[in-house]
Amino acid sequence: MIEPPTRSATPQRELEPPERHPEAPAPGTVLPSHYENCVACGPSHPTGLRLVSTAGPEVSISGEFTVTADHQGAPGLAHGGVLALALDETLGGLSWLLRRPMVTGRLETDYIRPVPVGTTLFLTARCLGFAGRRMYAKAVGRLGPEGSVALRASAVFVVVPPEHFVEHGTDMTTEQVHDYEVNP
Numbered sequence: 141m142i143e144p145p146t147r148s149a150t151p152q153r154e155l156e157p158p159e160r161h162p163e164a165p166a167p168g169t170v171l172p173s174h175y176e177n178c179v180a181c182g183p184s185h186p187t188g189l190r191l192v193s194t195a196g197p198e199v200s201i202s203g204e205f206t207v208t209a210d211h212q213g214a215p216g217l218a219h220g221g222v223l224a225l226a227l228d229e230t231l232g233g234l235s236w237l238l239r240r241p242m243v244t245g246r247l248e249t250d251y252i253r254p255v256p257v258g259t260t261l262f263l264t265a266r267c268l269g270f271a272g273r274r275m276y277a278k279a280v281g282r283l284g285p286e287g288s289v290a291l292r293a294s295a296v297f298v299v300v301p302p303e304h305f306v307e308h309g310t311d312m313t314t315e316q317v318h319d320y321e322v323n324p
């Protein structure tokens with residue numbers, strides 16, 4: 141099998157600047173969960189992160205969640221995969237402001253400090269711009285609103301048609317996806 145080319149989350153050429161959608165939620169708006177059973181933001185998930193995202197200025201977003209015993213890797217410390225999940229969710233939330241459905245293509249994460257259970261992690265993500273269907277973005281996670289940087293991430297999301305979620309997922313009809321696009 142031919143291996144796909146190595147890909148980077150660092151843009152290789154100048155990006156088209158991001159445009160905040162005219163109907164994007166205003167800065168400071170707390171965003172609803174996009175799916176109640178989502179492991180990152182769903183209020184019905186029994187052990188999920190229950191991450192809450194807020195629209196920021198321009199094309200940026202902030203997110204918060206508190207690390208619990210359900211999120212441990214080593215005793216008393218958050219698992220790195222869980223922290224990547226939090227970054228992925230915050231980055232993915234940029235689609236609220238762009239109003240374009242996207243999926244994560246690549247997520248590069250730097251783990252800078254351990255994150256103990258009980259920590260409320262403060263995340264921010266901002267869109268750098270587009271290269272065709274590829275959306276480039278960066279995120280940071282801090283131990284407190286102005287605290288030390290514990291995480292950094294660079295990501296590429298790929299814009300998909302809404303039907304992606306009908307074709308590959310379950311329990312969603314094309315009508316629901318289009319409703320969701322207009323009124324999530």
Ligand SMILES: CCCCC/C=C\C/C=C\C/C=C\C/C=C\CCCC(=O)SCCNC(=O)CCNC(=O)[C@H](O)C(C)(C)COP(=O)(O)OP(=O)(O)OC[C@H]1O[C@@H](n2cnc3c(N)ncnc32)[C@H](O)[C@@H]1OP(=O)(O)O
Nearest residue numbers: 147174229232233235236240241243244245246296298321
């Ligand atoms: C539903 C409507 C929503 C409307 C929006 C409104 C409001 C927002 C509402 C809710 C959203 C809110 C919050 C979301 C929160 C969290 C989000 C979590 C996100 C995830 O957790 S999501 C799960 C993990 N994710 C996957 O499950 C992806 C699996 N994968 C695939 O489904 C395919 O692989 C796909 C689609 C990626 C590509 O497939 P494809 O056939 O469509 O396109 P193709 O391969 O031609 O790539 C096209 C261009 O993307 C480049 N490209 C492709 N792959 C790349 C990679 N890996 N790295 C860098 N670049 C890549 C190519 O290089 C080419 O670039 P170029 O055009 O320049 O050549």
